[in-house]
Amino acid sequence: MEQNLEKIFQDKIDREVRIEPKDWMPEKYRQTLIRQISQHAHSEIIGMLPEGNWITRAPSLRRKAILLAKVQDEAGHGLYLYSAAETLGISRDQMYDQLHTGKAKYSSIFNYPSLSWADMGVVGWLVDGAAIMNQVPLCRSSFGPYARAMVRVCKEESFHQRQGFEILYVLSKGTEAQRKMAQDAINRWWWPSLMMFGPKDDESPNTIQSMKWKIKRFSNDELRQKFVDVCAEQVKVLGFTLPDNDLKWNEERGHYDFGAINWDEFWQVVQGNGPCNKERLDARKKAWEEGAWVRDAALAYANKKAKQKQAAA
Amino acid sequence: MKNEIDFLLHLADNALIIGHRNSEWCGHGPILEQDIAITNIALDYIGQARNFYQHAAELINQQPTNISVTLTGNDMVLPATEDSLAYLRDVREFKNLLITEIPNGDWAQTTLRLFLLSTFQLQLFTQLLQHSDTQVAAIAEKSIKEVSYHLKWSQDWVLRLGDGTEESKQRMQTAIENIWAYTGELFIQPEFATAACLNYSAIQTAWNQKVSAVFEEAGLSIPPKTFVQKGGANGMHTEHLGYILAEMQYLQRAYPNSEW
Ligand SMILES: [Fe+2]
Ligand SMILES: [Fe+2]
Ligand SMILES: [Fe+2]
Numbered sequence: 001m002e003q004n005l006e007k008i009f010q011d012k013i014d015r016e017v018r019i020e021p022k023d024w025m026p027e028k029y030r031q032t033l034i035r036q037i038s039q040h041a042h043s044e045i046i047g048m049l050p051e052g053n054w055i056t057r058a059p060s061l062r063r064k065a066i067l068l069a070k071v072q073d074e075a076g077h078g079l080y081l082y083s084a085a086e087t088l089g090i091s092r093d094q095m096y097d098q099l100h101t102g103k104a105k106y107s108s109i110f111n112y113p114s115l116s117w118a119d120m121g122v123v124g125w126l127v128d129g130a131a132i133m134n135q136v137p138l139c140r141s142s143f144g145p146y147a148r149a150m151v152r153v154c155k156e157e158s159f160h161q162r163q164g165f166e167i168l169y170v171l172s173k174g175t176e177a178q179r180k181m182a183q184d185a186i187n188r189w190w191w192p193s194l195m196m197f198g199p200k201d202d203e204s205p206n207t208i209q210s211m212k213w214k215i216k217r218f219s220n221d222e223l224r225q226k227f228v229d230v231c232a233e234q235v236k237v238l239g240f241t242l243p244d245n246d247l248k249w250n251e252e253r254g255h256y257d258f259g260a261i262n263w264d265e266f267w268q269v270v271q272g273n274g275p276c277n278k279e280r281l282d283a284r285k286k287a288w289e290e291g292a293w294v295r296d297a298a299l300a301y302a303n304k305k306a307k308q309k310q311a312a313a
Numbered sequence: 314m315k316n317e318i319d320f321l322l323h324l325a326d327n328a329l330i331i332g333h334r335n336s337e338w339c340g341h342g343p344i345l346e347q348d349i350a351i352t353n354i355a356l357d358y359i360g361q362a363r364n365f366y367q368h369a370a371e372l373i374n375q376q377p378t379n380i381s382v383t384l385t386g387n388d389m390v391l392p393a394t395e396d397s398l399a400y401l402r403d404v405r406e407f408k409n410l411l412i413t414e415i416p417n418g419d420w421a422q423t424t425l426r427l428f429l430l431s432t433f434q435l436q437l438f439t440q441l442l443q444h445s446d447t448q449v450a451a452i453a454e455k456s457i458k459e460v461s462y463h464l465k466w467s468q469d470w471v472l473r474l475g476d477g478t479e480e481s482k483q484r485m486q487t488a489i490e491n492i493w494a495y496t497g498e499l500f501i502q503p504e505f506a507t508a509a510c511l512n513y514s515a516i517q518t519a520w521n522q523k524v525s526a527v528f529e530e531a532g533l534s535i536p537p538k539t540f541v542q543k544g545g546a547n548g549m550h551t552e553h554l555g556y557i558l559a560e561m562q563y564l565q566r567a568y569p570n571s572e573w
Pocket of ligand 2: 044073074077153157
């Protein structure tokens with residue numbers, strides 16, 4: 001029986017039919033998706049922090065408004081993604097709990113500090129850029145609610161990426177100090193953004209099954225290469241450089257070669273030892289704990305009102 | 314014309330500073346949906362500030378001589394722009410109401426402050442619809458839509474917290490006590506608020522009615538008469554504003570004459 005269901009399920013996937021929440025699915029598929037979607041949702045929420053850090057210091061009113069809108073978009077992404085995960089039978093509160101206890105991960109990129117205004121440009125260009133590379137294929141994820149959430153998210157992410165690039169473009173045309181600020185930000189964020197694609201393919205154990213289930217369409221290394229190829233060209237428009245002496249066009253491969261990633265650093269940050277892991281998690285926990293009385297009051301009030309309505313009816 | 318410019322700066326500064334305070338919640342709100350809501354409100358206020366500053370800049374730049382829009386006699390950077398007005402004036406030149414600059418406190422204090430302020434703003438902007446400068450009337454009209462939403466949102470929170478749990482009621486009552494001394498300033502007509510359409514005592518009457526009705530529904534009480542803290546419109550601020558400006562203006566001050 002189980003085997004039969006599994007066969008029907010895989011058949012649908014092979015025919016590119018979307019799996020919906022009420023459909024039968026293997027438990028492992030459900031768990032993998034909960035892990036992936038909630039991790040993505042947490043990344044959106046934690047990702048608000050390094051950029052939120054510059055809202056009160058944005059250098060012009062126009063930039064302030066754009067940044068506010070951007071960070072608000074990220075909160076919205078978190079919201080759609082939590083809702084998509086909820087269709088798989090987990091509550092938002094359970095997911096928060098996993099985040100706060102360190103059981104669930106989020107994208108390590110947000111464990112790096114945003115130190116200058118140029119970081120707002122680089123985060124948009126590279127971090128949102130890498131997110132788009134990762135996420136565009138997810139618009140065809142086999143799981144319907146996730147695929148649909150990603151369509152909306154990707155539209156907004158590409159807007160963020162353009163805005164980030166535009167911040168850098170203006171800095172590139174600015175004073176010497178502004179150009180230095182921008183180059184420094186690129187130097188700091190380049191390698192961590194390459195790490196956003198995850199470990200090398202031969203060290204990424206989930207990839208094969210996820211590809212078969214079509215919740216992943218390209219391997220980590222394929223996407224990383226695509227990203228390098230795009231950025232190596234875009235950085236020329238800015239007149240800046242990427243901090244990699246081995247970056248070179250390889251005619252034969254039709255791709256850019258690039259230097260070795262510091263995987264030790266990657267695993268250190270994943271394990272919680274990045275420069276801001278503690279701050280990011282503490283900020284979220286603090287918001288959650290200090291908000292408890294607000295949520296309690298809202299619930300108590302809603303219950304009171306419901307009772308009054310019932311009594312009146 | 315100096316009066317109109319000062320009045321526009323007063324409105325712009327109010328919007329900018331309350332927008333700044335609300336934006337401090339972004340990423341730290343108690344509920345994700347409410348984090349989005351308060352960020353959106355902050356964004357509305359930054360938009361209002363820009364509209365008022367842009368119009369003020371327009372009027373300043375039309376003046377034949379360099380009229381002093383500063384109280385301390387610092388030279389205004391000309392031509393004025395929305396950013397020079399927001400980023401290159403110092404504490405004594407800001408004309409915002411004190412209630413906009415005091416710290417956020419907890420969620421009760423933040424939502425209460427917004428309720429008290431937006432009740433006032435809705436009345437003020439409604440009067441400004443009759444302003445002889447059609448540009449001011451147009452900005453007021455656009456702002457009324459936003460402020461009506463801010464009022465509804467914050468009023469809901471005053472009700473919810475006032476009539477929620479014991480703790481939330483107590484926090485809301487404490488917030489009232491913390492903020493009350495800054496409410497009297499709302500009804501002191503600034504010297505530069507000379508437009509014929511303005512009637513501050515009518516604003517006060519409407520404000521009193523609205524606030525008492527909501528407090529009564531929420532089971533909250535208005536403190537006995539307290540001393541009125543005032544002076545914002547004349548550049549006499551709390552110590553908090555200096556820190557807001559230090560943070561907000563840092564890039565413009567550290568890297569002068571740069572485009573961003
Ligand atoms: Fe994202
Ligand atoms: Fe996002
Ligand atoms: Fe984004």
